[in-house]
Amino acid sequence: MKPVKASGNMSGNISRIQAEILIILQSLIYGFGDPISKIAFEVTPVYTMMTVRYFIAFMFSFAVFHRRVIRTVRTVPVKSWLIPGVCISLYYVLNNVALALTDATSVAFLRSLSVVMTPAFAFLIYRTRYKWQHIALQILILPGMYLLCVKGGLSGIGAGEVVAVIAAFMSAGALVFSKRYLDEVDPVSMTCLMAGCSAVIALAGSLLFEGGIQLGTTTPKAWAIILYLAIMCTFLGYLMQNLALTGISDRSVALIQSLCPVMTAVFAFFLLGETLSAAGIAGAGIIVACVALASVIRQ
Numbered sequence: 001m002k003p004v005k006a007s008g009n010m011s012g013n014i015s016r017i018q019a020e021i022l023i024i025l026q027s028l029i030y031g032f033g034d035p036i037s038k039i040a041f042e043v044t045p046v047y048t049m050m051t052v053r054y055f056i057a058f059m060f061s062f063a064v065f066h067r068r069v070i071r072t073v074r075t076v077p078v079k080s081w082l083i084p085g086v087c088i089s090l091y092y093v094l095n096n097v098a099l100a101l102t103d104a105t106s107v108a109f110l111r112s113l114s115v116v117m118t119p120a121f122a123f124l125i126y127r128t129r130y131k132w133q134h135i136a137l138q139i140l141i142l143p144g145m146y147l148l149c150v151k152g153g154l155s156g157i158g159a160g161e162v163v164a165v166i167a168a169f170m171s172a173g174a175l176v177f178s179k180r181y182l183d184e185v186d187p188v189s190m191t192c193l194m195a196g197c198s199a200v201i202a203l204a205g206s207l208l209f210e211g212g213i214q215l216g217t218t219t220p221k222a223w224a225i226i227l228y229l230a231i232m233c234t235f236l237g238y239l240m241q242n243l244a245l246t247g248i249s250d251r252s253v254a255l256i257q258s259l260c261p262v263m264t265a266v267f268a269f270f271l272l273g274e275t276l277s278a279a280g281i282a283g284a285g286i287i288v289a290c291v292a293l294a295s296v297i298r299q
Contacts, residue, residue, distance in 0.1 A: 019244040019253075020248065020252070022240040023240065026240040026241060026244075029233055031260055031265075031267050033228065033233040034260075035264065036225050036271065040221075043219050045210045046096050047206035048206050049226060050206075051202040052226055053230045054196075054198040054202050055199040056234075057231065058192060060235055061191055061192035068189050069189045071189075072189035073193075077184070080184045081185050081193040081194070083181070085193050087174035087177055088174035089194070089197045089201040092198060094163050095164070096205075097163050098111075098163040101160030101163060109149040110167075111171070112149065113165060114175075115254045118171075118250050118251050118254040119251045121173060128249075137290045138251070138254070140286070140290055144283040144290065145283065145287065147280060147282050147283025148262065148283030175241075175250040182245055187242035190242045194238050241253065255291060
């Protein structure tokens, strides 16, 4: 059966400028979400918080857009939303596993490898080609990520580092497959179904590593943070990414998302009192410069 695209402003292609603004806003939202997540993790287990966060995001998006979602499930092949959903779910779950196994600085840097994995993945799967200038910028951004995220070098190669690299690969897969299947699934339905997949996989992690949902110590402040992560970071963040992928390439999305660690560093300074070294400031400058230069090259 031929897929039926949902009608409305959130189902068609958007302009390049609109798409870039959406990913910048997504990075801003995620940048605020990262430091406040650390506050909630002090009283709520990681997988429990992820499970509740994703279930709230799924229920909210389904309540608002259930007609679109039901139509999508009935008319579109399951793989068109399940593959991107599983990729993005595994990315977030594996990222948290890596954080439990090794230093956060190492995870942040290795996770940024998705910026070069995305075009490589797209070429291997769909033979997508890019200009050498774009590839050069994505490679150049890695030293910036290293300076921003790593203090005193990586902690070595162990299980945590391996898991972080796999998480980066899953992030690249989520972008590439989302870009491919958004021709069949409208962005709103993709967002809702991605949240559902994330909730199921997070629940599996909670059952496996935490013995089930543990909310006994969750404070009102932690619940407020979970609601922000569910509505802003998950529902709105996923939706912004899916909408942006209808206007720019997966490679461009990955490159602009490199701003997220910069935003995190800014909010961590104001909320947690964490400061950047001179090397970190230089790394942030390199990242911002690469993103700006990429936009100039496209124009």
